[in-house]
Amino acid sequence: MESIRRYQWNGSLNIEVLTDSAIVLAGTQEEKCRVSFRIPRDTYLTIYLPYILERLEEILKNNVTDRYKGWWFSFDQVPLDWTYPIGVLYDSLVQLDPSFRNSTMTSDTVNVWKLVIHHDEKLPPGIIPIINGMKQIQEYWMHQWKQACFVLNGSSKQIMSLAKADSMSFWYSILNRDQKTFDRILEKILQNRDTVKNIPLKIHVASSEVKLIESITNASTYDPKLTLNDILRRACPQIFSAEEPSCFAKPIVQGIEVPLDSLILNLFNCFMSFDGFLHVSVSQVKK
Template identity: 45%
Template structure:
C-alpha cells in the first residue's frame, strides 16, 4: 500500500471543545467547560457527538435525550457543516498556509483546533439536521459514494451492486480505522484510468464566503493528463492566473498538505481522495509573510 495514502489515512486533528455558556449550569460562576481529544482527519465530526455529550452531560442545564438532533459545533461563531470530512473543514475554515501552521498559528491550528458546542431546537441553515442518529450519517455517506461512483463511471451500479456485508464492512472500516478493508472494497468501485469519465472533485473556499464548487475534472485531454493547476486556473483565474509570469494568490491544500499544481488530478485522486469518494481541495489564500510562488 502506498505510503502517501497511509499517511493521509493516519492524519489526525487535536480538538478542544468548549461548551457554550448558555448550555451549562451556573455559567456565570463556573470556569469554562472544556473537553480535549483527537480525531482522524478522515471522519465526520458528528460521530463524536455521543462521546462529547457523555463527557459534559453532568454540566448541562438539561438532560441529553438525543446525542445528535439539535447539536452542532462552531468555530469562531461559524457553524460547521458535519457532512464534510473533519480535515476538509479544518483546512478550509482555518485557511492557514501549511508552511506557517507550525510557527505563527501554532496554538489554534497545528496543535489545537478550538471549537464550541452549541444546541438549539433548530440547527443553523448550513447544518443538516440528524433525526435518525448514526444510521442517517451512514446513509448520507453511502449517498456520497453513489455520487462519486456516477462521476467516475457514468453510473452508480458499482456501489449499488455491493453486497450488504461489503457495504457494512466498508462503513465499519472507517469507524474501526481499518485502511486495508476500506481499500479492498474501494477497488471494486474505482474504474481504470482509461475508463474514468471524470474525477469527483470538490473545491472549498472560506473567502469571500464559505462555499464549495464541483468543477468537471477530466483525467486527460489530447492524451495528456489534466493537472490540478489547469482546473484551478479555469475556475479561479483571479487566484491562479494562466500566465507563468504572474504569481498565484492562493495555494491548494489536500489532506493538510500543500500540493504542487503540476500534479494530475487523477494521481491526486488515487493518493489523497477522502473516505467519501471525493478529492477535496481547500484553497488557502497567500498571506503577507508567505513568499508568492509562480504557477507551476
C-alpha cells in the same frame, strides 16, 4: 502511493470542544465545559457527538434525550457543516499557510483546533439537521459514494452492487479506523483507477464561511495530462487566472500544500477522501 495513503489514513487533528454557555448549568467551572480529544482528519465530526456529550452530560442544563438532533459546532462564530470531512473544514477555515504552520511549530508545540458546541431546535442556515442519528450519517456518506461512482464511471453500479455485508463492512471500516477492510472494499468499487471518465472533485475556498465550488471535470475535456492548475483556473478564475491577484493562493489537500502542476488523476489516487471525493482547500494569503 501506499505509504501516502497510509499516512493520510492515520492523519489526525487535536480538537478542544468548549460548551456554549447558554446550555451550561450556572456556576459550572470552565474546565468542566471542555472536551479534548484527537480525531481522524478523514471523518465526520458528528460521528463523535455521543462521545462528546457523554463527557459533558453532567454540566448541561437539560437532559440529553438525543445525541444528534439539534447539536452543531462553530469556529469563530462560523457554523461548521457536518457534511464535510473535519480535515477539509480545518484546512478551509483556519486559513493558515501550511509552511507557516510548520515554521511556527516546535517539537514541544501541540496544535489544537478550538471549537464550540451548541444546541438549539432551530439550526443555523445551511446546517442539515440530523433527525435519524448515525443511520442518517451513514446514508449521507453512502450517497456521496454513489455520486463519486457516477462521476468516475457514468454509473453507480459499482457501489450499488456491493453485497450487504461488504456495504456494512465499508461503513464500519470508517467507524473502527480499519484501513485494511476499507482498501479491500475500495478495490471492488474502483477496479481500474487509470481509466476513469471524470474525477470527483470538490474545491473549498477559504473565507469567513466554507464556500463550496463543485468542479467535476467533464468527460469531453478530461485527459491524463489534466493538472490541478487547469481545474483551478476554470473553477476560481478570480484567484488563479487574474493578472494581478490580491493574494497568494495555495491548494491544500489533506493538510498538505500540493503543486499546481500535479496531475489531477494522481492526486485523486493518492489523496481521495473517505467519501470518494478529492477535496481541495484553497488557502489564500494576502499580499
